[in-house]
Amino acid sequence: MERDDPAYKGQADYTPLLLRLYDPLVLGPIARFVWRVPTSELPKGYREHIREPHLDVGPGTGYFIDRSGLPDGSRVTILDPNPNVLRHASRRLQRLDVTAVQADVLKPLPVKGPFASAALHAVLHCLPGPMERKAKAVSNVASVLQPDGVLFGMSVLGKSGNHTWLARRFLQTFNRRGAFDNLDDSEQSLREILEASFGQVQMSTIGSIAVFTATNPRR
Numbered sequence: 001m002e003r004d005d006p007a008y009k010g011q012a013d014y015t016p017l018l019l020r021l022y023d024p025l026v027l028g029p030i031a032r033f034v035w036r037v038p039t040s041e042l043p044k045g046y047r048e049h050i051r052e053p054h055l056d057v058g059p060g061t062g063y064f065i066d067r068s069g070l071p072d073g074s075r076v077t078i079l080d081p082n083p084n085v086l087r088h089a090s091r092r093l094q095r096l097d098v099t100a101v102q103a104d105v106l107k108p109l110p111v112k113g114p115f116a117s118a119a120l121h122a123v124l125h126c127l128p129g130p131m132e133r134k135a136k137a138v139s140n141v142a143s144v145l146q147p148d149g150v151l152f153g154m155s156v157l158g159k160s161g162n163h164t165w166l167a168r169r170f171l172q173t174f175n176r177r178g179a180f181d182n183l184d185d186s187e188q189s190l191r192e193i194l195e196a197s198f199g200q201v202q203m204s205t206i207g208s209i210a211v212f213t214a215t216n217p218r219r
């Protein structure tokens with residue numbers, strides 16, 4: 001991805017070093033003590049909703065796909081602009097039939113669908129705002145889902161979220177750095193962009209994050 005692309009900063013931090021530290025640090029103490037999401041809650045969306053063939057946008061280390069319960073050999077497409085992410089996750093997920101696609105979810109998706117499920121898990125808060133721009137990611141995913149397909153995921157909320165003092169410090173720091181661009185992301189605006197592309201949307205909040213499931217993709 002070009003440095004002057006508005007989405008560049010949201011994916012630039014995922015170096016091989018950060019990817020090695022990601023599970024023990026980001027999915028451990030940061031999820032638990034900063035965003036207040038119990039570790040046991042994290043893989044639930046994957047276990048409940050993932051189906052083959054699955055599209056995973058922004059797979060990170062591949063932790064959740066690995067723990068989703070998908071049987072060996074299941075077809076999974078991972079899509080990310082960052083080649084370090086694609087390499088790391090592909091290595092981890094060797095027991096699955098993985099197709100790695102280097103692409104930006106905000107642009108038309110160069111993938112072979114349709115998919116039975118798709119995840120935008122901890123990705124929307126990394127995309128450049130405003131929400132109207134992030135809506136493109138949701139509609140791009142909706143357009144490659146089967147009519148009975150499901151989109152699921154979660155995102156850290158912006159200023160309006162139910163944050164602790166510590167969470168607000170992290171939010172400010174990550175936004176200043178550009179790794180997050182989500183200060184104006186609210187539950188309401190997230191629901192709106194999901195409802196623009198899906199007939200049915202379910203959302204709930206845990207600590208600082210919103211968890212969502214969307215079905216009946218609109219064409």
Ligand SMILES: C[S@@+](CC[C@H](N)C(=O)[O-])C[C@H]1O[C@@H](n2cnc3c(N)ncnc32)[C@H](O)[C@@H]1O
Binds near residue numbers: 059
């Ligand atoms: C916070 S990590 C989440 C990783 C994983 N889904 C999880 O829940 O642990 C954000 C992921 O989104 C990817 N990402 C950031 N911007 C993106 C974009 N424009 N298109 C697709 N993926 C993007 C990053 O490279 C990274 O893999």
